[in-house]
Amino acid sequence: MQTTTTEHTKREKVPKKKGEMRGARRALELSDLVIFFVGAVLGRTHLAFGAYPFGIAFLCALPHHVFIGLAGTVAGALSRGKSGILFAMIAFIALFVRILISGAEKHSEHGVMFRENLTLRMSAGAVGGFVSAVYELLARGIVTESVLFSLAMIFGVALATVAFGLVYSYPITLKGALFHTTGLFSFADTKEYQRKKHLCIFSLMCYLLALTFGLSGIELLGISLGGIFAFSATLFVARRFGAVCGAVVGFLCGVVIAPDFAVACALTGVASGLLFPYGNLYGEVSAVAASALWGIYTGGAVGLLTLLPEGLIGTLLLHPILTRVPSDTPKNEKEGPSAEERVKDLLERGTMRWEREGRQGIHNDALPQSLLKLASLLHSEEDRGTFPSESEYRALLLNAMQTRCKTCPYFEGCEREQTGFYLSAPTLLHKLLIHRAPDGEDVGICQDREGRRAFVEALRASVGRAEEAIYQSARRTPVGDLVRTFGEMTREASQKAEDEILFDEELSKKLTEALREEGLLYAEGRVYGRRSRRIFFSGMDEDGRKISSPEMMQAVSLACGGVMLGTPSYVREGQFVRVELATRKRFSLKCASAVLPVGKEGISGDVIQTYEGAGGHFFGILCDGAGSGAEARESARFAQDVLRAMLDSGASVSFVLRLLDEVMRRRSPEDSTTLDMFTLDLYGGKAEFYKHGAVTSFIKRGDSLFSIRSGSLPLGIVSGAFHGERITATIESGDMVVLFSDGVSAEPEKTPWLLELLAHTEIADPKTLAEQLLLRAKRENGQRDDMSVLVCRVDVVA
Numbered sequence: 001m002q003t004t005t006t007e008h009t010k011r012e013k014v015p016k017k018k019g020e021m022r023g024a025r026r027a028l029e030l031s032d033l034v035i036f037f038v039g040a041v042l043g044r045t046h047l048a049f050g051a052y053p054f055g056i057a058f059l060c061a062l063p064h065h066v067f068i069g070l071a072g073t074v075a076g077a078l079s080r081g082k083s084g085i086l087f088a089m090i091a092f093i094a095l096f097v098r099i100l101i102s103g104a105e106k107h108s109e110h111g112v113m114f115r116e117n118l119t120l121r122m123s124a125g126a127v128g129g130f131v132s133a134v135y136e137l138l139a140r141g142i143v144t145e146s147v148l149f150s151l152a153m154i155f156g157v158a159l160a161t162v163a164f165g166l167v168y169s170y171p172i173t174l175k176g177a178l179f180h181t182t183g184l185f186s187f188a189d190t191k192e193y194q195r196k197k198h199l200c201i202f203s204l205m206c207y208l209l210a211l212t213f214g215l216s217g218i219e220l221l222g223i224s225l226g227g228i229f230a231f232s233a234t235l236f237v238a239r240r241f242g243a244v245c246g247a248v249v250g251f252l253c254g255v256v257i258a259p260d261f262a263v264a265c266a267l268t269g270v271a272s273g274l275l276f277p278y279g280n281l282y283g284e285v286s287a288v289a290a291s292a293l294w295g296i297y298t299g300g301a302v303g304l305l306t307l308l309p310e311g312l313i314g315t316l317l318l319h320p321i322l323t324r325v326p327s328d329t330p331k332n333e334k335e336g337p338s339a340e341e342r343v344k345d346l347l348e349r350g351t352m353r354w355e356r357e358g359r360q361g362i363h364n365d366a367l368p369q370s371l372l373k374l375a376s377l378l379h380s381e382e383d384r385g386t387f388p389s390e391s392e393y394r395a396l397l398l399n400a401m402q403t404r405c406k407t408c409p410y411f412e413g414c415e416r417e418q419t420g421f422y423l424s425a426p427t428l429l430h431k432l433l434i435h436r437a438p439d440g441e442d443v444g445i446c447q448d449r450e451g452r453r454a455f456v457e458a459l460r461a462s463v464g465r466a467e468e469a470i471y472q473s474a475r476r477t478p479v480g481d482l483v484r485t486f487g488e489m490t491r492e493a494s495q496k497a498e499d500e501i502l503f504d505e506e507l508s509k510k511l512t513e514a515l516r517e518e519g520l521l522y523a524e525g526r527v528y529g530r531r532s533r534r535i536f537f538s539g540m541d542e543d544g545r546k547i548s549s550p551e552m553m554q555a556v557s558l559a560c561g562g563v564m565l566g567t568p569s570y571v572r573e574g575q576f577v578r579v580e581l582a583t584r585k586r587f588s589l590k591c592a593s594a595v596l597p598v599g600k601e602g603i604s605g606d607v608i609q610t611y612e613g614a615g616g617h618f619f620g621i622l623c624d625g626a627g628s629g630a631e632a633r634e635s636a637r638f639a640q641d642v643l644r645a646m647l648d649s650g651a652s653v654s655f656v657l658r659l660l661d662e663v664m665r666r667r668s669p670e671d672s673t674t675l676d677m678f679t680l681d682l683y684g685g686k687a688e689f690y691k692h693g694a695v696t697s698f699i700k701r702g703d704s705l706f707s708i709r710s711g712s713l714p715l716g717i718v719s720g721a722f723h724g725e726r727i728t729a730t731i732e733s734g735d736m737v738v739l740f741s742d743g744v745s746a747e748p749e750k751t752p753w754l755l756e757l758l759a760h761t762e763i764a765d766p767k768t769l770a771e772q773l774l775l776r777a778k779r780e781n782g783q784r785d786d787m788s789v790l791v792c793r794v795d796v797v798a
Contacts, residue, residue: 032068038211039072043087044079045214049145051152052077052087053129054210056094057160060125066114070095086132094128122161129157160210166203205252208233213256223309227261230254231314234269235287239280239322243273264294264307280322284315339540339576343522346578347538350571351526354534354580355501391631393432396466397425400459432463500529507560511537514559518552527560531683532616535560538578544570547577556581563683564797584797585682587731589618591792592767594774598628598743598786605632606741606788607640612682613647620678622694622790624741626714632786639664639673639715653679653690657715657724661692664716672717675724676739678792680731687731692724693717696749698758699729700736705759707749733796736769743785744777753780766791 043055055073062069073091077084101124102116133150140146212233216226230253238246246269254262271290276283291311295303405414428438438456504527511525515537525537535556541547548570557565560583568581589610597604605625612618623639625632642663646656657675664672676694680687689697693714699706710725731737738758745751757776763769770791777787 032065035062035065035068036072036075038207039069040076040079041211041214043073043076043091044084044217045076045210046217047152047156049148049152050083051149051156052080052084053125053153053156053160054214055087056091056128056157057125057164059091060094060098060121060128060157060161061164063114066095066098086135090128090132093131094124097124097127118162118165121165122158125157125161126154129153129155160206163203163206164210166199167207205249208249208253209256212253216257223313224257226257227254227307227310228314228317230257230261230265231268231287231291231311232318234265235272235284235315235318236321238269238273238287239276239283243270246270246273260294260298260303261307264291264311267291267294268311280319284319284322288312288315340522342573342576343524343538343540346571346573346576347524347526347536350538350578350580351528351536354528354536390429390433392466393429393463396432396459396462397428400455400462405455428459500532501534502530503528504530504533507533511535511556511559514555515539515552518546518549518555520547520552525556525559531681533560533563533583535565535581535583536578538576540575541577542575544572544577547579583683585616586797587618587680587682587685587733588795588797589680589792590766590795591620591790592765592770593788593790594767594770596743596774596778596783596787598783601629603628603630603633604786604788605629605636606743606786607633607636608788608790609640609644610790610792611644616682617647618680618682618792619643619647620737620739620790620792622676622739622741622788624674624676624694624743624786624788626672628786635664635673639675643677653677653688654726657690657692661715661724672714674714674742676741678737678739678790680794685731687729687737689727689729690724691727695740695742695744695746697740698738698748699731700738700758701732701734703759705755709749731794733794735794736766737792737794738769738773739790740773741786741788743783743787744773744789745781764793766793 039055039058042058043052045052045054047053055076059066059069059073070091074088077087077091080087098114098116098121101120102113130153132153136146136149136153212226212230214226215229216224218225230250233253234246234250237249247266248269250265250267250269251262254265267290268287272283272287275286288308288311291307292304295305295307297303299306408414431438437460507527508525511527512523515523515525520537520539520541523537523539525535528534528536537556539547546552548568553565553568557563563583564586566582566584568579571578571580591610593608593610595604595606595608597606605628607623607625608621610618610620621640621643623636625634625636625639639660642660643656646659647653672693674693675690676692676697677690678687678697679690689708689710691697691708691710692712694710694712696707696709699708706729708727708729710727712725715724740748745754748754753776754773757773761769761772763772770789773789773791774787777789
C-alpha cells in the first residue's frame with residue numbers, strides 16, 4: 001500500500017479580538033449609569049407652563065438601553081413630587097407606543113427593537129404629549145394655562161425628540177468623541193458628511209443645553225451643578241476642538257444659567273483653547289483664572305466666590321479625562337496642503353503604484369508558461385496520437401499470423417515448438433513501435449519463403465490501414481476548435497486578473513465610513529478586487545496606536561464583508577499613516593491518499609494529485625485510467641499533467657476540462673480516463689465537484705453523509721459532445737470530503753459497509769481514514785481493479 005499525506009495550507013495563529021461588532025452601530029456608547037443619570041436629569045427639567053417634555057423626548061430618541069432610560073426618566077419625574085406622577089405615566093405610554101411601532105418588522109432594522117426611524121420616534125413622543133394634553137384639558141378645562149401646557153407638551157416633545165435623535169444620524173461614539181480625533185467640529189471633511197455633521201452638532205448642543213438647564217436647578221452647598229457641567233463641557237470642547245468651538249459651546253451652555261455666567265464660560269473656552277497646545281496644566285489654570293477674573297470684574301469678591309468654586313470643581317473633575325483627550329488641530333502644521341489633501345495624496349500614491357503593478361501582472365507569464373507546458377505535452381503525444389498503440393500493434397501481428405500462418409504446412413510444428421513467427425514476434429513488434437517497416441529478414445527463421453513474403457506484405461498493409469484510420473480520426477478534431485478554446489481561456493484568464501485589481505466603489509465607501517466611526521481623522525479607504533481583496537486606507541494618527549488597534553482592524557474586516565485580514569504594512573509621513581493589507585485565506589485543508597494497485601507489476605492506473613493553485617483554489621483530483629497497469633497509469637498521468645498545466649494559468653475549470661476532453665479524444669479510445677475533482681475557494685468557501693465517469697463521492701459532516709453522484713461519461717470516450725457534470729456544495733469547518741475509484745466500489749452509495757463506516761467512524765485524521773477505507777474495501781470486495789481513496793478535511797483558519 002502506498003500512502004501520501006500533504007498539508008496544503010498552514011494554520012495561522014491569529015489572536016481573538018475582544019467583543020464583536022454589532023450589526024447596527026450605536027450613535028453613543030453610553031453606560032447604563034450615564035443613561036440613567038441623563039434620563040433622571042431631563043425627566044425633571046421644566047420647560048414652560050408646567051410642561052416637562054425633555055425626559056419623554058429623551059426616552060423616545062434612544063435607540064438602545066431604552067428601559068434604562070425609562071427608569072431614569074421615571075425617577076427624575078417622581079422627584080418633582082405629585083406633579084411628576086403624570087409625566088411618569090406619560091413615559092410608560094410613550095414607551096408602549098414605541099414597542100408597538102418597532103415591533104413591526106417592516107419598521108425595524110433587521111428585526112431589532114427600538115430601531116425605527118426618527119419620524120416614528122417623534123410620533124411616539126407626540127402621542128405621549130397628546131395624552132398629557134387631554135388629561136390636562138379634562139382636569140382644568142379649556143383655560144389659557146391648560147392650552148399653553150398642551151401645546152408645550154405636544155410640540156415640545158416632538159421637537160425635542162427630533163433634536164435629540166439627530167445625533168444618531170452621524171456615526172460617532174462617545175469613546176471616539178472623547179479619546180479619538182473624530183473630526184466632528186473641524187469642518188474639514190468631505191462634502192457628503194457636512195450635512196450629517198451639522199445635524200449632529202445641533203443635536204449634541206440640544207443635549208448640552210437641556211442638561212445644563214436641568215442641572216441649574218440643583219444646588220449643593222450653594223454651588224450649581226449646572227454651572228459645573230457647563231464649565232466642564234466648555235473645557236473639554238476647548239481641549240478637543242480648539243478655542244473657537246470652546247467659546248461657542250461655553251456661551252450657549254452658560255446662557256441658560258445667567259448672562260454673566262455665559263460670558264465667563266466663553267472667556268474660559270478662549271483662554272484654555274489657546275493655551276492647551278502648550279500643555280494641559282496651562283489650559284486648566286488659564287480656564288480657572290479667566291472665570292475668576294470675570295467674576296471679580298462683574299461682582300468683586302462676591303463674583304469671585306460665585307464663579308471660582310464651580311470652575312475649580314469642574315476642572316478637577318475633568319482633569320483625568322483631559323490628560324487622555326487628543327487635540328483635533330494638527331500641531332506645527334505650516335502653510336501648504338490641508339490635512340485632508342495630505343491624507344488623500346498619501347493614499348493615492350500607494351494605490352497608483354499597486355494599480356500599475358497589478359495591470360502589468362495581467363500580462364504575466366502564467367498563461368504563456370501554461371500554454372508552453374501544454375504544447376510540450378501535446379508534442380510528446382503527437383507521434384503517439386497518429387500511430388497505433390503497443391496493444392494495437394500486437395493485435396495486428398496476431399491477426400496477420402492467423403491469416404497467413406495457419407495456411408502454412410509448417411504451422412503446427414511452429415506452434416508446438418514455439419518457433420517461426422513466435423520467435424520473430426518481439427523483433428517485429430519493436431520495429432513497428434519505432435515506426436520502421438518490417439521485411440522478410442525479420443521472419444527469416446520461417447521455413448516457407450513465399451509465406452514469409454506474403455506475411456510481411458499482409459502485415460504492412462494492415463498496419464498502413466490502421467495508421468491511416470488513426471490519422472484521419474485525429475484530423476476530425478478541427479484545429480479551429482482548439483484555437484477557439486485557447487482564445488476563450490486567454491480572455492477568461494485576463495478577465496479574472498482584471499477583476500482582482502478593479503476598484504470597488506461601494507465597499508470603499510463602507511470602509512471610509514467605518515474608519516471614521518472608529519475615530520480616524522480625515523480617514524479615506526479604498527478596496528480593490530473581488531475574491532482576494534487588496535485594502536488601502538489612510539488618515540491622521542499622531543502616535544499610530546489608533547490606526548493599528550485591534551478595534552480598527554475589526555472594523556475594516558466587517559466593512560469589507562467579514563473577510564480575514566493578512567499582516568498590514570504601514571507607511572508614515574509625519575502624523576499621517578497609510579495602511580496596505582490583503583485578505584488571507586479563510587479555509588485550510590489536510591489531505592491524504594491511499595492507493596492499492598492490482599497485479600504483480602505494482603503499478604496503479606489510479607493517479608491522485610492535491611495542490612493549491614495560484615488563485616487561492618484548492619484542487620483534489622483522482623483520475624482512473626482505462627484498464628490497469630502502466631498504460632492506464634500513463635493515460636491518467638497525462639490527464640493530470642494537462643490539468644495542472646492549464647489550471648495554473650488562471651482559466652476556469654470548465655474551459656480546462658473541455659480542452660482536456662478535446663485532447664483525450666485525439667488519443668486512442670483505450671486511453672480514456674475518469675475524472676473526479678474537488679475544488680474549494682479558500683477565500684470564500686465555495687466548493688465544486690467535477691465528475692466525468694467517476695463514482696459517487698461523499699461529504700462527511702459528523703454522523704451525516706451527503707452524496708455527490710453523477711451519471712457522466714469518462715473523458716475522451718465520446719466525440720462530438722462534452723459529457724461532464726459540475727455539482728456545487730456547501731462546506732463547513734470539520735467536513736471530510738471522500739473520493740473513491742471504482743475499484744473500491746462501483747456504486748458506493750449502495751454499499752452498506754462503506755456507508756456505515758463513513759457515517760459512524762470518529763476518525764478525524766485523513767490518513768488513518770483513507771487507509772481504513774482501503775483495507776476494509778479489500779476485505780469486503782476482494783481486489784479486481786486498482787483501488788484508491790482521497791480524503792480531505794476542511795478547517796476554518798482561526
